[in-house]
Amino acid sequence: LSRKAVSRYNIFMTNAFKIGIAGLGTVGCGVVEMIQLQKSALLAKTGASIEITAVNARDPHKPRPVDLTEYEWMDDPLKLVQNKDIDCVVELIGGEEGPARDLIEAALDAGKHVITANKALLAHHGYDLGKLAEARNVCLYYEAAVAGGIPVIKALREGFAGNDIQGVYGILNGTCNYILSVMKDTGRDFEDVLQEAQAKGYAETPPDLDVDGYDAAHKLCLLSALAFGVRPDYKNMAISGIRDVSATDITFATELGYRIKLLSIARKSEQGLLQSVEACMVPETRPIARINDVFNAVEIIGDFVGESMLSGRGAGAGPTASAVLSDIIDLATGQRRPVFNAPMSELKEAEWLDPDEQISRFYVRLSVLDRPGVLADISAILRDHDISIESLLQRGRNPGASVPLVLITHEVQQRRIKEASHEIAALKATSDGPHILRIED
């Protein structure tokens, strides 16, 4: 190992960077393994000597795939904070409250840098933790919190730093994307695919955090803050999931040239800033529509850079550990960037646009009695709400019984679609629906 080479290049020289790791699940052990494998190479390449000083987990006796004997074992995570030798605490405990929050607060308060993969905690407490980090002049880094295998925090914070960001469109939840991909490939229904995913360990039980959009929303509010220079604001976000997406909708979407994706959207429009998580129809020609299975992707649109997309594995020990190590290396080589890419006082409190105000095309599917006059009734309701129809699809004839009817609207305010939808649902001839999906062109 050529220490000489490193010391010649003295602007890159740094001292040993000592870390304490709390949480030794698959990600924590992955970080330990990566550091053990790459320590010498990283020292040679960057001059940064990354040293694990101490580790913490609930159960010291649990068998783990890495050798931890060289590190001090601490039964209490807060002991990591008291250790004067530790420069940086890596929090991989998880949970938006409790030990994780206590540890991060104590570490920042003690003037230690913090690295975390904890999106839920940052979504809820990121603003307060950011203020604490700033007051103590330390960094709070979280590349692993959003789409582990994709360096999206770095891209927004540094790669596209000079751009005025127009929009961020993400597939941020691998479980949902997997379920939607299987539904499309097999024609099976949501509940059926979910149960299989749970059996295989791809989805949690209960699955709410993933399939109802909350996990994606936690991540999106961090991306919003970085993209637009606003406070992370989890409370002001329209969140919906994929429970209402049916096999029928997926079949129609495919036939019409679309894919149904759970998109996390942060967008700047003439009407204002918007953040929302929703299942919507994306033209199959758009690259993000082609991201399948457990893969994540983020499309970023900047005024100078144009469209750029990053994709990769969003979860799992390897990708997440890789993101944690990227943060460790940045700090070890002396990088210091504000928590949300600006001093906290510069972060504006956004006035988010009500998603019902947004103008878009919509897919509307319903089942109606196959009898004369029904279409005239529906058309009249749409006309009264100033909604015009781009195309209409009616499959099969079944006089006197129900048949599916699909409408694609021209651009219209979401509020009007909802109002019209209530009225259409109340028609006697309507036996199911309308089911609405926004079209994200």
Next chain:
Amino acid sequence: LSRKAVSRYNIFMTNAFKIGIAGLGTVGCGVVEMIQLQKSALLAKTGASIEITAVNARDPHKPRPVDLTEYEWMDDPLKLVQNKDIDCVVELIGGEEGPARDLIEAALDAGKHVITANKALLAHHGYDLGKLAEARNVCLYYEAAVAGGIPVIKALREGFAGNDIQGVYGILNGTCNYILSVMKDTGRDFEDVLQEAQAKGYAETPPDLDVDGYDAAHKLCLLSALAFGVRPDYKNMAISGIRDVSATDITFATELGYRIKLLSIARKSEQGLLQSVEACMVPETRPIARINDVFNAVEIIGDFVGESMLSGRGAGAGPTASAVLSDIIDLATGQRRPVFNAPMSELKEAEWLDPDEQISRFYVRLSVLDRPGVLADISAILRDHDISIESLLQRGRNPGASVPLVLITHEVQQRRIKEASHEIAALKATSDGPHILRIED
């Protein structure tokens, strides 16, 4: 503008970062425009005050889309080096020798950081310039040199820094990708599409630098160095372009479920490190096969992160200026990383694998006389070179005249394919070909 906020957060404080820009074409003017637009926001966000001190171009009277009156004008780029106020020279003159090289050498030698978009120069002189930068303790940054709208240098250097990189697969030349995309969509031939691209200004005249693979190769040798910790080595690279790709090959590729792409490949295998630029067949299910038109993409495979792909616009004023500004902001906020991500003495001299040694499947297309015994002759040659056939496609019958024949081989060493190909070409019954494309599975 809240200077107060910035100064409170004192670890992020930096002094003014003063730059001189040489070259005021569309990219140079784009950089000036971005800085003018974003200067206040960047100061507020990062604490870095980016100031343009002086500019240089050949013609001071040429109309330009930005106001340059506030900056000192220098007729000689070397004057930028003599100006003690300038921290960093941004070289956007272009050309692998001449004024660009003189400027970069002089600037580094004078202890100034250098930012450049000049891939040809770095491919040829990167190693020597890296040593000079190291000796003078300054940085030489070049995010804009490879796929402007894609932060790929940053991804390799920082985002995936803790990974052992297994491979980098790039679509790095927008002109070639555009031509191949149009050929596929329209069925037209290379020469025809090239002429149209030249008329539209999408391709240069002469087009050699792009269509013969040299531009992609310049970029690839920088990515190889960053990925594998080796010296940039433009001389040891197999380079071929897209001139020999015919409309017929594209039709067959599509039918067989592939896309033909000019791939820039840097890969680690059991046999050794390999770098090559070549048109090859990529399964249409692989995400990089779906990157069309002028878009660029880079797929990076790391041991922990798995597969990650970044895509976006590779060229043009906006994306390139965005990448230059990203480098400026990194330096202005105090980041200092080695030129090729390691001290120069740590960079190994790679022993590159001869591409003929690599093992792969191959597509082989030829025209042969439609008469008994021809296939037996070809099969015998293949058998003699130990090449086995996975599938065979013969289209149409035309007794006594030529018909197209397409073979897909099982995995075999490239050398054997070449040897067999010579013998098959020499058969009397062979009227055209064989045309060979490697299959990049």
